[in-house]
Amino acid sequence: MRITRNKPQTLDGYADPTQPNIPIPDMVIVVGDLPDDELMELFNTFTSWADFLAVESVKANLVEEQYEDEMTELKAQFVADGKDLNRDRARAEISDEMHELRLRLRTFKNVRKLLEAKFGNCDRNAKALSRELTRRTTIAEGDRGRRYGP
Numbered sequence: 001m002r003i004t005r006n007k008p009q010t011l012d013g014y015a016d017p018t019q020p021n022i023p024i025p026d027m028v029i030v031v032g033d034l035p036d037d038e039l040m041e042l043f044n045t046f047t048s049w050a051d052f053l054a055v056e057s058v059k060a061n062l063v064e065e066q067y068e069d070e071m072t073e074l075k076a077q078f079v080a081d082g083k084d085l086n087r088d089r090a091r092a093e094i095s096d097e098m099h100e101l102r103l104r105l106r107t108f109k110n111v112r113k114l115l116e117a118k119f120g121n122c123d124r125n126a127k128a129l130s131r132e133l134t135r136r137t138t139i140a141e142g143d144r145g146r147r148y149g150p
Contacts, residue, residue, distance in 0.1 A: 017051040024049050024118065027125045031132045039132060046126035053119035060112035067105040074098055 025045055028034060034042065078092035079085055092098055 016055050017048070019052050020045060020048040024122060027128070031129060034132075036136065039129060039136075043126060043129040043133060046122045046129060050119055050122040050126055053115050053122060057112055057115040057119055060108050060115055063108045064105060064112060067101050067108065071098065071101050071105070074101065 022045060025042060028042065031039060031042075074095070074097055075089065075092045078095070079088040082088035
């Protein structure tokens with residue numbers, strides 16, 4: 001679920017990562033069997049997805065905070081002019097506006113949790129592929145040394 005539309009730049013001056021054009025791939029069980037080009041492509045895909053999902057998770061968290069602020073403001077509006085604080089708080093809690101805000105907050109909390117889970121999976125897979133890339137680079141450097149001498 002996309003939280004916001006793509007904007008060229010955010011307030012911090014950096015462009016948000018765009019959603020990769022391909023779906024999140026399944027992780028290969030034996031990465032050692034992959035050819036180098038497929039390994040690198042898979043690594044780049046997982047890294048791109050992890051970058052995108054991390055930012056989307058933060059955006060969902062910001063929306064959560066916005067809804068929490070709106071709930072606080074709504075409660076304050078109910079008790080600001082009232083004479084019976086407990087009754088006014090209760091009216092705020094059972095109001096249609098509060099119900100709607102709670103539903104929206106719950107939705108974005110669930111979206112954030114899902115984004116965080118997907119980010120974690122992509123990040124772990126990218127790290128596993130990175131280890132394999134490092135292993136292959138180390139092996140290649142060792143072969144070069146043997147081939148060309150000291």
